Amino acid sequence: MKPAPGLERLLATCGALALALAPHVWHLPVWTTAAFAAAVVWRLFAEQRGWALPPQVLRLAAALVATACVLLSFHTLNGLDAGTALLTLMAALKLTETRAPRDHAVLVFVGYLLCLATLLYEQSLGRLAYTLVAAWLLTAALARVHRPVEANSAVRPFRLAARIMALGLPLTVVLFLFVPRIEGRFWSLPATSAARTTGIDDQMSPGDVAQLGLSDEPAFRVWFDDAVPPPARRYWRMVVLEGFDGRSWRRVTTSQDFAAPMIVPAGVRYGYRVTLEPTQREWLPGLDTVIGWPRDLALRGRATQLVYVEPRMLEHRAVTSRLDYALESSSEARVMPTALPADLVRRNLLLPERRSPQSRALATELRAASHSEREYIERVLDRFRRDGFSYTLEPAPLGAEPVDEFLFQTREGFCEHYASAFAVLMRAAGIPARVVIGYQGGEWNSYGGYLLVRQSSAHAWTEVWLAGQGWLRVDPTAAVAPDRIRRNEVARVGSGLATTRLFADLAWLGRAREIWDAARTRWYESVVRFGPDRQQRLLEALGLGEQGVRGLALALTAGFVLVALALAVLLAWELRPRRRDPLVAAWDAVCGELAAAGLPRAASEGPLDYARRVAAAEPAVASELGQVAEAYVAARYLPGATVTDRQRLVALARGFRARRRGRAP
Amino acid sequence: MSDAADTRRALEPVIAALNSIVLGKDRQVRLALACLLARGHLLIEDLPGVGKTTLAQALARVLGLSYQRVQFTADLLPADVIGVSVYDREQSRFEFRRGPVFAQLLLADEVNRATPKAQSALLEAMEERQVTVDGRSYPLPEPFFVVATQNPSYQLGTYPLPESQLDRFLMRIELGYPGALLERELLRGQDRRELLAMLAPQLSADTLSALQRHVPRVHVAEPLLDYVQALVRHTRESGHFEAGLSPRAAIALLRASQSWALLHGRPGVLPEDVQAVARAVAGHRLEPRSPVDGSHPDLERLLLGAVAVP
Numbered sequence: 025m026k027p028a029p030g031l032e033r034l035l036a037t038c039g040a041l042a043l044a045l046a047p048h049v050w051h052l053p054v055w056t057t058a059a060f061a062a063a064v065v066w067r068l069f070a071e072q073r074g075w076a077l078p079p080q081v082l083r084l085a086a087a088l089v090a091t092a093c094v095l096l097s098f099h100t101l102n103g104l105d106a107g108t109a110l111l112t113l114m115a116a117l118k119l120t121e122t123r124a125p126r127d128h129a130v131l132v133f134v135g136y137l138l139c140l141a142t143l144l145y146e147q148s149l150g151r152l153a154y155t156l157v158a159a160w161l162l163t164a165a166l167a168r169v170h171r172p173v174e175a176n177s178a179v180r181p182f183r184l185a186a187r188i189m190a191l192g193l194p195l196t197v198v199l200f201l202f203v204p205r206i207e208g209r210f211w212s213l214p215a216t217s218a219a220r221t222t223g224i225d226d227q228m229s230p231g232d233v234a235q236l237g238l239s240d241e242p243a244f245r246v247w248f249d250d251a252v253p254p255p256a257r258r259y260w261r262m263v264v265l266e267g268f269d270g271r272s273w274r275r276v277t278t279s280q281d282f283a284a285p286m287i288v289p290a291g292v293r294y295g296y297r298v299t300l301e302p303t304q305r306e307w308l309p310g311l312d313t314v315i316g317w318p319r320d321l322a323l324r325g326r327a328t329q330l331v332y333v334e335p336r337m338l339e340h341r342a343v344t345s346r347l348d349y350a351l352e353s354s355s356e357a358r359v360m361p362t363a364l365p366a367d368l369v370r371r372n373l374l375l376p377e378r379r380s381p382q383s384r385a386l387a388t389e390l391r392a393a394s395h396s397e398r399e400y401i402e403r404v405l406d407r408f409r410r411d412g413f414s415y416t417l418e419p420a421p422l423g424a425e426p427v428d429e430f431l432f433q434t435r436e437g438f439c440e441h442y443a444s445a446f447a448v449l450m451r452a453a454g455i456p457a458r459v460v461i462g463y464q465g466g467e468w469n470s471y472g473g474y475l476l477v478r479q480s481s482a483h484a485w486t487e488v489w490l491a492g493q494g495w496l497r498v499d500p501t502a503a504v505a506p507d508r509i510r511r512n513e514v515a516r517v518g519s520g521l522a523t524t525r526l527f528a529d530l531a532w533l534g535r536a537r538e539i540w541d542a543a544r545t546r547w548y549e550s551v552v553r554f555g556p557d558r559q560q561r562l563l564e565a566l567g568l569g570e571q572g573v574r575g576l577a578l579a580l581t582a583g584f585v586l587v588a589l590a591l592a593v594l595l596a597w598e599l600r601p602r603r604r605d606p607l608v609a610a611w612d613a614v615c616g617e618l619a620a621a622g623l624p625r626a627a628s629e630g631p632l633d634y635a636r637r638v639a640a641a642e643p644a645v646a647s648e649l650g651q652v653a654e655a656y657v658a659a660r661y662l663p664g665a666t667v668t669d670r671q672r673l674v675a676l677a678r679g680f681r682a683r684r685r686g687r688a689p
Numbered sequence: 690m691s692d693a694a695d696t697r698r699a700l701e702p703v704i705a706a707l708n709s710i711v712l713g714k715d716r717q718v719r720l721a722l723a724c725l726l727a728r729g730h731l732l733i734e735d736l737p738g739v740g741k742t743t744l745a746q747a748l749a750r751v752l753g754l755s756y757q758r759v760q761f762t763a764d765l766l767p768a769d770v771i772g773v774s775v776y777d778r779e780q781s782r783f784e785f786r787r788g789p790v791f792a793q794l795l796l797a798d799e800v801n802r803a804t805p806k807a808q809s810a811l812l813e814a815m816e817e818r819q820v821t822v823d824g825r826s827y828p829l830p831e832p833f834f835v836v837a838t839q840n841p842s843y844q845l846g847t848y849p850l851p852e853s854q855l856d857r858f859l860m861r862i863e864l865g866y867p868g869a870l871l872e873r874e875l876l877r878g879q880d881r882r883e884l885l886a887m888l889a890p891q892l893s894a895d896t897l898s899a900l901q902r903h904v905p906r907v908h909v910a911e912p913l914l915d916y917v918q919a920l921v922r923h924t925r926e927s928g929h930f931e932a933g934l935s936p937r938a939a940i941a942l943l944r945a946s947q948s949w950a951l952l953h954g955r956p957g958v959l960p961e962d963v964q965a966v967a968r969a970v971a972g973h974r975l976e977p978r979s980p981v982d983g984s985h986p987d988l989e990r991l992l993l994g995a996v997a998v999p
Contacts, residue, residue: 627997630961662957663908 031071033169036181037128038064040161041115044135047142047154048108053097056109059090063116078120087117108141128169135162149547160185194590198583202576205556226263226305228461228484229272230426230440239479242301243463244309245545246475249295253311255465257355259485259497260309260477262462266371268451270379271426273444273459276371288494289315291356299548300347308349309462309477312497313359316352346548361494364456372456372489380448382428387452397455397490404449405503408442411435415505442500443484456489460497472542607670610677611656614649617681631656648683652676696900697954702891703751710747710884711740713871717862719952720969721748721836727904727948729859729941730815730835732800732850732973737840739864742796743881745836749794752897753890755830757792759811761803763846767810770797771820772827785822790814793830797837801847811835812854832901852974859941860966861973900951907947908957912999916960917943919996920967924975929991931976938974945970960998967993 042064049057070077078086090113091101098106115134122128139155139162163185171181244260265273294311364372375384390407394400407413412435419437422429427448430441443459450457464483466475485499559576560569568575604612615625615634623641625634635653639646655673659665700722707718721744724731733741742758749756759770772788789795790811797811814820815835819828837858840847855861867875878884917939925933934942943958945966950958968988977991 626994628994630959630964630998632959632961633964657959661908661910661913661959662955663910664956 036165036168040165041135044138044158056112060116063119067119125169132162132166147552149544194587202580205559226275228440230444241479243477243479244300247297258465259312260463261312262307262309265459270376288358289354294353297350303343310351311353313357315354358494373451375451380427384452387449391453408503413504439484439501443486446500447486450488469538469542472545610674614677706751711744713867720862723948723952724860725834727944732858732861733838735864741838745796750888751891754793756794757789758796759789760798761800765803765807770810795835800837801839855973860969862969904948907950915999923996942970
């Protein structure tokens with residue numbers, strides 16, 4: 025059964041409003057959402073049962089209480105969170121007095137504001153699509169209340185809303201392109217994703233991790249200028265861990281870190297641009313080994329804050345929103361090949377006293393059997409390859425001596441276990457060694473032409489220093505699980521990831537994921553990143569580059585005029601007079617002539633009836649008009665009408681008009 | 690009978706004869722005749738004594754049709770209308786005794802006095818143009834024309850016909866009181882029964898059936914189809930009516946218009962023809978949404994006045 029019109033309107037408005045509110049539920053206090061839901065349910069019941077709406081005093085008191093509650097929980101009415109909460113509560117209160125179309129309109133506009141707030145929190149493509157749907161339904165609800173009940177079919181308000189939004193699109197584009205952009209954060213956007221930091225940390229304790237969670241979230245995307253490194257070369261350095269306490273590796277910071285290392289570029293050079301997702305950390309990934317500075321101005325002021333600490337990138341400010349920067353790397357650069365400062369040697373040889381005795385003994389034994397440091401490294405890697413070591417994401421937990429237990433008992437683990445044990449064995453044999461963490465690999469997105477590195481590609485490896493060669497990257501995990509490196513295949517062993525793997529095997533799903541990622545990246549690149557500099561470039565392309573704000577005003581005005589003209593043309597086209605039958609035109613002309621004399625034909629009046637009526641009022645024209653009407657009827661409605669009949673009518677009509685004009689000028 | 694003028698010449702005396710019996714009701718007489726020519730059935734709704742029966746009888750006489758009359762009452766059984774099977778002792782088999790429905794013109798008087806069961810027996814026969822008893826079908830005579838009369842339903846003890854049954858009647862007309870002058874003539878003149886008895890058939894059975902066959906062939910121009918469609922669309926979309934006209938009603942409107950055009954000797958249908966029959970055809974099929982003041986909105990204004998003639 026179709027609900028009553030009042031209930032139907034309320035349902036439409038409440039539904040659209042709820043949709044607009046839904047994305048805010050995560051960052052609103054529970055009680056605001058609950059209050060809104062309660063108001064909706066109560067109002068719908070009241071409508072159905074015909075309950076009276078609360079009196080004004082009560083509503084006023086409720087509004088004051090709601091404001092006080094927001095003040096209490098946010099300590100302000102300003103800002104995005106508090107504002108959204110207040111808006112939600114006011115929508116709930118407005119519902120309790122909603123009767124007339126005007127009240128619905130207020131609710132719908134609250135809904136629009138909620139949509140706007142949604143986009144202030146997040147500007148992803150998916151969020152935009154959702155918001156557009158919400159705005160569409162809100163507009164449809166608005167259309168529904170402003171049209172007579174009979175005129176609304178089930179779909180008509182939705183069609184109308186879609187049309188309105190489509191017509192608004194050109195104006196949106198003009199506003200987007202030419203409204204002056206304000207540099208920096210105009211809105212004080214909250215750091216929303218602070219709570220869910222994934223990825224790289226500046227310490228690692230392999231023994232404590234029983235299961236490594238893998239997230240498919242993107243970590244960063246890379247656009248290469250020309251050459252793309254092969255999968256096995258895709259090591260993205262982020263943090264160097266040098267301090268070891270027998271269990272955990274930590275980052276060591278001293279003032280000496282800021283001395284620039286000596287780097288000799290060699291091998292292939294890669295120029296590229298990175299778009300880093302927010303990490304809430306200050307490190308930036310760079311392809312091993314970074315040799316060049318940002319060449320374009322994507323970083324502008326930030327560039328000076330990038331501090332180069334050995335071949336790792338550091339930014340002093342935490343990355344809270346997407347960050348773009350350009351770098352240059354080389355595939356076989358040598359880092360500090362001649363000498364290592366004494367304090368760095370010391371730091372990279374340091375092992376805690378009386379820890380990992382078995383490992384030290386093994387190191388001594390193997391080192392004694394080797395003729396060179398190179399050979400020793402090979403022997404250790406050989407041991408990983410041969411002695412029953414396996415790669416797993418769900419290793420057995422380790423106890424008090426994690427390195428010894430890993431090397432001699434469990435013999436299973438992921439990159440962190442191998443990197444840690446390898447570095448310990450190196451240091452025990454007197455070779456400076458350290459752990460590097462970052463990402464390894466990346467998926468090539470052929471639709472977008474970029475490399476996508478996901479959080480699941482997080483990796484740990486080691487670097488050893490050999491005299492004359494400098495720091496050398498050694499990835500012990502590659503010895504155990506070559507596929508992990510060669511094909512960038514995270515070994516998805518274990519139950520939890522079985523489904524992920526199943527989906528990864530479906531080619532079309534992989535393609536769909538690729539397309540989606542390319543689409544949202546394109547969205548970010550072309551829309552979200554459209555800032556003052558791009559706007560300036562656009563103005564220059566239009567020849568208004570030197571005008572500054574005046575140029576923008578000019579472009580805005582021109583855009584408005586163009587849009588208005590286009591709409592006018594569209595309207596004119598829709599209202600264009602349909603091509604008429606000359607027969608009808610002749611008859612209408614005769615009728616028009618008589619209408620001027622005060623005897624208009626009603627639209628619903630048949631020709632013979634009209635002729636009779638006019639004849640009664642004005643007997644002088646009776647016979648002649650009768651002839652015209654008969655001719656019209658014969659040519660238009662009766663069978664066997666020929667071209668002659670039609671011409672006869674046109675001639676008669678012309679004669680009739682001519683005579684009338686002659687008689688009564 | 691293809692020439693329009695011939696048609697007119699054939700029908701003029703029929704109309705004249707009818708008008709001599711039913712005084713001052715030229716329009717209703719013509720509608721009734723048009724209804725018959727379009728092979729439709731006619732419902733006359735009015736108070737007793739305004740000449741419903743006289744009109745039906747006159748039609749039968751003038752057209753030379755066999756005539757039967759059934760007075761519908763509360764205890765009328767379906768068998769009283771359609772007939773009954775009786776056992777023939779001598780031939781030791783059942784024999785079907787045809788009921789009054791086996792007439793070319795059946796007057797079903799006060800059809801809303803009978804129970805729905807008896808009503809539906811008649812209405813089925815009207816629709817099927819045959820009667821089925823004990824598994825055997827008996828075709829009804831040709832032409833077969835039912836004139837049902839009905840008292841306005843606010844009278845006590847009636848079973849008003851439901852909408853679905855009303856749809857079986859092509860037209861519904863009202864006769865109304867005669868004007869003062871005509872009533873005087875009625876009072877002064879001869880008894881209608883005697884006049885009826887003196888009436889001679891004006892049309893042969895062949896001519897009648899030829900005319901009936903000709904109705905669907907009356908020319909309908911494209912703009913006129915537009916007009917009929919616009920009218921029907923208006924009933925569905927304007928919101929002035931509870932429910933719009935069905936496609937069957939649209940066909941009925943077109944047929945009645947064709948019949949009306951034929952009756953007036955026109956080879957094609959004019960918008961005026963549609964307008965002339967619209968009230969009779971659509972009136973009983975549409976329920977105008979009543980305005981708050983309880984007045985009965987005028988169909989002419991709501992429908993015909995609201996749709997432009999193409």
